[in-house]
Amino acid sequence: MEIYIVSDIGGTQMRVAAHNTEDLSRVNVKKIPTLGEGQTPTERLIQLIREVSGENRIRAIAVAAPGYLDPEKGIVYLAPNIPGWRNLNLRQHLYDVFRVPVYLGNDANMAALGEWKFGAGIHHRNLLYLTISTGIGSGVVLDNRLLLGENGLAAEFGHVTIDPEGPLCGCGHRGHLEAYASGTGITNFVRQQLSAGVRSSLSLDNNLSSKEINQAAQLGDSLAIQAFTRAGKYLGIAIANFLHMLNPSIVILGGGVTQAGDLLFTPMHQALQESIISPQYLKNLKITTAVLGDDVGLKGALALLITEFCQPIQNSSGS
Template identity: 55%
Template structure:
């Protein structure tokens, strides 16, 4: 029986799983830290660590259709190059596809993790049956993926759908990318925490614990308990995401918008203001006809599921690359 290997590379952790030809439950799964942290495990090269991890779950009969990899940051999926990996120092222009295919002698495909999360939700999750989909992940940053006409939007260099880096506030707060006023700089988990900290420093009252760092998770918990400042912080983020979503509706006209990432777990406190702002800023109500706004089906595992979706979509019968 042929199998697919999916790999999810994160800044701190790498996961790899072996899947059967059609089901979603993995046969074998393993994880390691992206960089050496344990003296018992001294391999320092992230590439070698990834290779070792894949080897550890490789099926005994060696029958693998493809390896598919989800990686953070800009990727060139056509050339199989990881252009730059945030949080992995020195990882610039890594020819990951070539490296892994030479080592394991099977086809290798590569994709940006947020793009592949969109693909995973579309193929196996909340977006099943839709042909036009927008996926937005709101966590420490904001990432996105777009499916149009049943195809993942990649762009000329594979850099499309960076929905979090859309300007929503001219000359606004500094974004992690170095530009100002991007959605990520205003409405990500990090941005929500920064805004709450600024309000606290102005003397605004809150039930947030003063002895612990302010985080999006703590803000969400305090908001659920009725804390006015934290409710306002989530509503503010939701508002900006909703306004950006209205723009995305104008550009892509999807039938479903899926919100994933840790901050989406705040539920209606984030999603209601988001939906309201989206409705208020859409240029024509027909964009909302039949539109589904929902949260993601997958949590943390979406990187592996997305990579799996890429592998199976690209090599559906283990031989041909889908055009």
């Protein structure tokens, strides 16, 4: 059988799946830890691809990888959680072994592509995907094409300034969306309030996380509720900005922080309504949550293959 190989590399685990090139059905999938004794992550990836492929003939490979990378050149500049993945020509490494076309994409971009092709974004030509967890990742599809920019560095929507005097972001700059609305931003706000003496069922320990804050909020803790209200407000302001800039027909929200549900979404919708410059941007706009779960990276890599490697195909709504 002829197969496509798709892979999703994370800091903890790597997944590889094989799909029949004729009907795109998944014929095999495996997941292993990214790090292992006596092997580099790249060696582990190559071995996993061999295992998942078996006797089948590989036609093309697509890999979703974290960090800064250049999808056109196939180079991972820096994947902070993967030892040795710095200025790594991953495409060349895989091509040298398998001798087939190799495609590479940033994990958040691949997630956006996955949701667009197989998930919540089917039938949409213009899509904004935000994944809100420890940080904020994003991916954008415009007119049925992935937004990459000149060097594949586009779609860093977590790193837009909402307030130049705002809290520190993980990147070292102030007042980015990520510094307000990510799990880290929410946790930092609660820590700061606790340090200032605000009373709460939460306490200043090392395990404080947005998940724990969410649980406290669901039980009525007012500091915890305030933390999500604040995150939702800034998220709504940022989404209004993104609508003014991109005018998408769907915004898809994924990532662990969205588990907070209406605690986050109600203030988000309110701030969005207040911040939008014309109701036209909200007309027919769908705002929804991601549906693909842990599979999103593999599905995105498959979407990349069938939109880039095969002849470009339109989404179902394409004309």
